[in-house]
Amino acid sequence: MNRRKFITTGCIACTGLGFLSTVIQSCAAVKYSTGVLNENGILIDVKDFETKNGVRNYVIVRHDDLQFPICVYKIDEINYSALLMRCTHQGAELQVAGDQLTCPAHGSEFDKWGKVTQSPAAENLRSFPVSIAGNQLFIDLRKKV
Structure with a gap:
């Protein structure tokens, strides 16, 4: 894997994790x-x-x-x-x-x-x-x- 692909993949993963944490927090509490x-x-x-x-x-x-x-x-x-x-x-x-x-x-x-x-x-x-x-x-x- 070259450096550019590594950085692009890392940025996409971080953005996805940020979005996922927002979705999880919006779930109704017990x-x-x-x-x-x-x-x-x-x-x-x-x-x-x-x-x-x-x-x-x-x-x-x-x-x-x-x-x-x-x-x-x-x-x-x-x-x-x-x-x-x-x-x-x-x-x-x-x-x-x-x-x-x-x-x-x-x-x-x-x-x-x-x-x-x-x-x-x-x-x-x-x-x-x-x-x-x-x-x-x-x-x-x-x-x-």
Whole structure:
């Protein structure tokens, strides 16, 4: 590679990285909600899925009385998927990245329905029924889907 080609390639790469960092920073931040816990489940606002530029794909519900958070995915206007963020392999707390949940301990992966997509986990995630009550979602913690 000659010097001119090297400098040109380097400049293009730097420009691309600068643009990419701008795009990444403009991504919507993760939304956390504490919700309102009652004896049957937890309520969160439907508005938690709204952003200035549209709609979030998911909201993470954290509450002091829950051992693990719950990830709630918005599938469409009336369907939601609520998943306990506890890996079925060894019980580590999962991390959310788009439409998948990943275990930082051993790399198990799950889709937004809680189904295993990458081992070593063999069991799907615990999921809860979600119903819409006015402008709130009710996550029924008594039942499994």
